[in-house]
Amino acid sequence: MAVMNVNPTRMEMKRLQARLKTATRGHKLLKDKTDEMIRRFITLAEENKRLRIETERELCHALSAFSDAKATADARVVEEAILMPAKKVTLDCSKRKVMGIDVPQISISETSNGDMYPYSFLTVTEQLDDSVRGLSEVLVKLVQLAETEKTCNMLAEEIEKNKRRVNALENIMIPQLSETIKYIKMKLDESERAATVRLMKVKDILNN
Numbered sequence: 001m002a003v004m005n006v007n008p009t010r011m012e013m014k015r016l017q018a019r020l021k022t023a024t025r026g027h028k029l030l031k032d033k034t035d036e037m038i039r040r041f042i043t044l045a046e047e048n049k050r051l052r053i054e055t056e057r058e059l060c061h062a063l064s065a066f067s068d069a070k071a072t073a074d075a076r077v078v079e080e081a082i083l084m085p086a087k088k089v090t091l092d093c094s095k096r097k098v099m100g101i102d103v104p105q106i107s108i109s110e111t112s113n114g115d116m117y118p119y120s121f122l123t124v125t126e127q128l129d130d131s132v133r134g135l136s137e138v139l140v141k142l143v144q145l146a147e148t149e150k151t152c153n154m155l156a157e158e159i160e161k162n163k164r165r166v167n168a169l170e171n172i173m174i175p176q177l178s179e180t181i182k183y184i185k186m187k188l189d190e191s192e193r194a195a196t197v198r199l200m201k202v203k204d205i206l207n208n
Helices: 010-072 075-081 126-207
Strands: 087-098 101-112
Touching: 010 126, 087 126, 101 126
Parallel strands: none
Antiparallel strands: 087 101
């Protein structure tokens, strides 16, 4: 590890020792924070996986029912039946803190005219009912999935950043400071020994 280009003085050594103490403490805090972020990330990733499986299964079922509805009835009739939605959905996007990171928080609200099915049951088959009901129910999970997945991505990016900082402190800054302090101590010891030798020689000269 290369030694820093500094003057080998006691004042410089004290300054570097203070920096080393701060870097060591910062390294520990960053490592602890990274470990906790990884724990949170694993929990969120498991939740994200569960939501994705459930959402994909329910969405697949709803879309399959919609395909069946179009296959068993006139496609134009089906499209006209769902042309005017019975619900209005509003998303409110805000932020919340997770380990100091601003992550998205999405709340969903629905306003309905009182009937889930905006069409007459005489014109379409029950498969369309299943599809409309399924898509209405899966919408909430889709929003939750988007929120959780974005949070996981942001946490993963922050974990990578923290790991780079920890590695830089652990493998570069702390060793370099330690080596520089060791070098200054060695130089100061050499200066003290040289001064002691000079004093002894002067004393011998004076005694003679």
